[in-house]
Amino acid sequence: MIDLVKKHPLASLLSLVLHLILIGFFIFSTSFNEPGSSIVPPVPIVKATVIDDSKIKAEAEKLKNQALEKKQQEKKRLDDLKNKRLAEENKLAELKKEQALEQQKLEQHKAEQAASAAKLKKQQAIDEKKKADATKQLLIAKEKAAKEKAIKEKAAEENRAKAQAIKEKAAKEKLAKEKAAKEKAAKALAAKEQAARERALNQLAEQEEQEMRAQEAVASYSGLIRQKVERNWLQPPGDITGLSCTVRVRLIPGGDVIDVQVIKSSGNTYFDRSVELATRKASPLPLPNDPAMFNYFRTLDFYFRPGG
Amino acid sequence: MKTTIKVVLMYALVHASAAWSEALKIEITQGISSAQPIAIVPFSSTQVVTGVAVDVAQIISDDLVRSGRFKSLSRFDMLDKPFTSEQVNFRNWQALGQDNLVIGEITEQANGMLEVQFQLFDVYKGEQLMGFSLPANKAGLRSAAHRISDLIYEKLTGQKGAFSTRMAYVTSTKSPNGKHEYKIQVADADGYGAKTIVTSSEPLMSPAWSPRGDKISYVSFEAGRSSIYTQTLRTGAREKLQSFKGINGAPAWSPDGSQMALTLSKDGSADIYVYNVISRSFRRLTFSYAIDTEPNWAPDGRTIIFTSDRGGKPQIYRIAASGGQATRVTFEGDYNARASHSPDGKNIVMVHRVNGQYRVATLELKTGFTNILSDGQLDESPSYAPNGSMILYSTNDSFKSILAAVSSDGKVRQKLRLQGGEVREPAWSPFK
Incomplete structure (x- = not known):
């Protein structure tokens, strides 16, 4: 019993408190059933006042009745008490019996409780163990997960890093490439521009040269044309000093004159006609062999100014 | 930059080509003066x-x-x-x-x-x-x-043609019996269709056309001494001008036909006189002791040129038709005579002696520039065509005097072969 208490102090204490409460109930329930009797003897009432003989007599009678009644009541009260005590004893025995039973039950319950507790404890231990195990497992798992996660993360990180590195490398390469390309492009552009410039310069030079050649050709052929027209210009007789006439002459390749128009008349019909005739008669006019040069000679303005 | 260059180039090129194609200008200052x-x-x-x-x-x-x-x-x-x-x-x-x-x-x-x-x-x-x-x-x-x-x-x-005009000239033939025959003939300008207007055994000289071309004045020695006659071509009627002792010669009609300049020596030396056709009066124009002859009116009728040896050698002088001081016109050479005005009055044509040769020459009055037109040895009596394009004159060919024509610029000369003997003193008619 002590071991048990020792073993289950909380349960034991609880049990004790419950018992005490039960006992308390028994005690208090009795007192409550007989208010102001047996435990406290009735106190005589003293009255000093005599009112009259009849009254005293009635009184005395009354007292006498009362005393008798009282004796009866007392006797009844005692009997009741006796009965009550007996019932009470019975009840108590029964209660004792019940109590024992209860005790037995309680003990049994206690045992059961202990067993249950043990079982519970055991279960608890198991549970705890389980829990611990689970925790441990969890921990392990967690750890593992963490580890894995870490690994994963690490891997991911590594991957990321790697990717980043690759990316960066790629970016770098790309950048480098771009830079190179840019540089190359810039270089190419510069070269191109330089080439273009050179080409432009060359072209310019070539054009200048061409232009110069063209101008030379123009100049020399202008001279030939002039000579041929002069050879064909029959100056009108008489005084022609101060007269001048400009004609616009259109040529076709080959130098044939196809149209002559007086664009600035001398005011002298015959002078004008001599001029027009000279240009028509001089047809075909000498032209450079190069057909490209023809554009220079497509339209000619002849300014006839005798005597210079 | 590149574009700019391109644009500039293109601009320049376009404009250059445009400029060339539009305005290649060739100046012609020389020509040929051929026909x-x-x-x-x-x-x-x-x-x-x-x-x-x-x-x-x-x-x-x-x-x-x-x-x-x-x-x-x-x-x-x-x-x-x-x-x-x-x-x-x-x-x-x-x-x-x-x-x-x-x-x-x-x-x-x-x-x-x-x-x-x-x-x-x-x-x-x-x-x-x-x-x-x-x-x-x-x-x-x-x-x-x-x-x-x-x-x-x-x-x-652009010049009026003078091909329908005529010419008058003097011919002289010497018959086998030694007699001379002088004629004044009028022919087409090309020498065809010659008609004799007067014949004489004595010399005939100096035919001169009236301004309207309907009359010819000339000098005839038919009366034994010189006289001036004016003959109407259509009718053949002729009128003798009052003649004076000495020389009566070189008649020249004024452009308006109202006067005639002529040479008279009635007052001593030969001088230029002006005869008024209407009033039939004479007015002395020159007063020199030298010979003044061969008058010719300027086309505007204001001045008269004549030949004078007042300077020692024959030269051309000019005097106002109203009279006054004569001024010398020719200075080149030691012989200039028989001058007449071109129709436009800018030039005179004359006989000009150069290296002993008598040649037909023109003188530009404004510049004094002399241009020798003929190439004979004894070229005489030049006369302008009414359009000024040609000059008729007489020249010696095989010891015979014939007529010749020269273009007024001297480039074309042509001899006119006419029937008959010697032909002298051509006078080109005015336009009809």
Whole structure:
């Protein structure tokens, strides 16, 4: 019993408190059933006042009745008490019996409780163990997960890093490439521009040269044309000093004159006609062999100014 | 930058080419002063024109050539001989270097009159410049030809043609019996159709046309001494001017025909006088002790030029027609005589002695520039054509005096072969 208490102090204490409460109930329930009797003897009432003989007599009678009644009541009260005590004893025995039973039950319950507790404890231990195990497992798992996660993360990180590195490398390469390309492009552009410039310069030079050649050709052929027209210009007789006439002459390749128009008349019909005739008669006019040069000679303005 | 260059280049190129294509300007300061080539195709006669032996095309050709302004294509060189415009192939004439082409046709009308049609073409332009149809009788065909020459000449030179004008000249023949015969004749400008207006056994000299061309004044020695006669051509009537002792010579009509300048020696030396046709009065113009002769009126009638040896040698002087101080005109050479004005009054033509040779020369009054036109040894009596294009003069050919014509620029000279003996003192008529 002590071991048990020792073993289950909380349960034991609880049990004790419950018992005490039960006992308390028994005690208090009795007192409550007989208010102001047996435990406290009735106190005589003293009255000093005599009112009259009849009254005293009635009184005395009354007292006498009362005393008798009282004796009866007392006797009844005692009997009741006796009965009550007996019932009470019975009840108590029964209660004792019940109590024992209860005790037995309680003990049994206690045992059961202990067993249950043990079982519970055991279960608890198991549970705890389980829990611990689970925790441990969890921990392990967690750890593992963490580890894995870490690994994963690490891997991911590594991957990321790697990717980043690759990316960066790629970016770098790309950048480098771009830079190179840019540089190359810039270089190419510069070269191109330089080439273009050179080409432009060359072209310019070539054009200048061409232009110069063209101008030379123009100049020399202008001279030939002039000579041929002069050879064909029959100056009108008489005084022609101060007269001048400009004609616009259109040529076709080959130098044939196809149209002559007086664009600035001398005011002298015959002078004008001599001029027009000279240009028509001089047809075909000498032209450079190069057909490209023809554009220079497509339209000619002849300014006839005798005597210079 | 690049674009800019390109743009500038293109701009420059475009403009350069534009500039070139628009304005390659060639200045022509020299030309040739040769005659204009003209082809005159023989005029076709589809019908036999009886009694006419006139080659109209040839007359035109001779006229134009004589002017010195034209050279006519020989008929033998013609590739074809069209007489209608449809038949003309301009390329042929261009190939022959002809500037101008004349074609024509003569048809006889029912009434016996002739119709002379002609067309003048610009060969290089390939277009007609002129086309006319002239009526003519058979006797007047030569005149029609000269008329066509005038039209062509005026169309191509801008100057009035003088082919329908005439000339007067003096001929002298010496018969086998030793007698001289002098004549004044009037002929067409080409020398054809000569008609004698006066004949004399004594010398005839100095024929001078009235301004309207209806009269000729001349000097005749028929009365034993010199006298001035004025003869109306149409009627043959002549009028003797009052003559004085000594020289009565060198008549010259004023441009308006109201006066005549002449040489008289009635007051001693030969001097220039002006005869008023209306009042029949004489006015002395020069008062020198030297010989003043051969007067000629300026076209404006204000001044008269004459020959004077007042400076020792014959030179040309000028004096106002109203009188006054004479001024010397010629300074080049030691002999300048027989001067007359060109129709425009800008030049005078005269006999100019150079290296002992007497030549026809012109003097530009403004500049004093002398231009020798003839190349004979004894060239005399120059006379301007009324259009100023030519000068008639007499020259010696095989010891015989003949007439010659020279273009006023001296480029073309031609001798006129006339029938008869010596021909002198030509005088070109004014325009009709």
